[in-house]
Amino acid sequence: MSLILRGAARLVRPLVSGSYSCPSRHYAVEADSVGDGNEVLVERLEGSQKGITVLGLNRPAAKNSFSRGMVETFGDILEDIKRDNGSRVVVLRSLSPGIFCAGADLKERKGMTTDETGEFVTKLRSLLVSIEQLPMPVIAALDGAALGGGLEMALACDIRTASSNAKMGLVETRLAIIPGAGGTQRLPRILSPALAKELIFTARLLDGAEAKELGLVNHVVQQNETKDAAYQKAIKLAEEILPNGPVGVRMAKLAIDKGMQVDLSTGYSIEEVCYSQVIPTKDRLEGLAAFAEKRKPVYKGE
16 A cells, blocks of 8 residues: 555544444433523434434524533534434434524523633534534525524535525624534535635625525525425435445545545545545445346445
């Protein structure tokens, strides 16, 4: 293996063998937070949608804003899902009509010391990195406002859908701060440095159509009567991913994510390392057999 290929191999996590399945769970945050006790709901869909795991933000009184308790709880959820081979696609949505996430809980922030504020932002940044590094595809469904840290969370996802009436923006400079949970790094990589600077410097709000035109979201859909049009579009995308080999999909995500962080030559080496991990899988042989037999493959993630 060349020096570059050995370096690429260090960037790629080894393929995890075996399986791990998590039961459906509701997560409650600490009692001092605002909400009804079930602030993040985890739902694993069944039937033809088996393999789709839905994370529902459910803190309507606080517009799904991030409290310290919610950040800690969300981290526990992601640790479960990371090890769950039964989750092939994750959809992140809001269960509160009209709002996706308003960012940090500013009421709680007001009572924090300078040190506590810095610690909170560090933990929130780490949480969004955990979303970004989930091994399976993650789709954010924006059926309402995604502001500040809320949009930063959506940027940490692989794919974004939005309703036409959704509002989104990195608005932190209005509060004399900056996007601190990865927004200054992800937005220029998704769009361009100049455009990211314009949006952050001006704290501009975009609707779904404007976001789609800039490339901030993959799809924009007209809102429906149940106020979940972006979520329904996200589910349709997840259903398109489900039939494909889950190991292949995970390795494709890893190759893209790691390759974007290095030069092109090293990126090719990362792709080679990722491809080498799908060659010995049972799913690859199943795909070949299904093609020869002219039938749909049945992939098991092995």
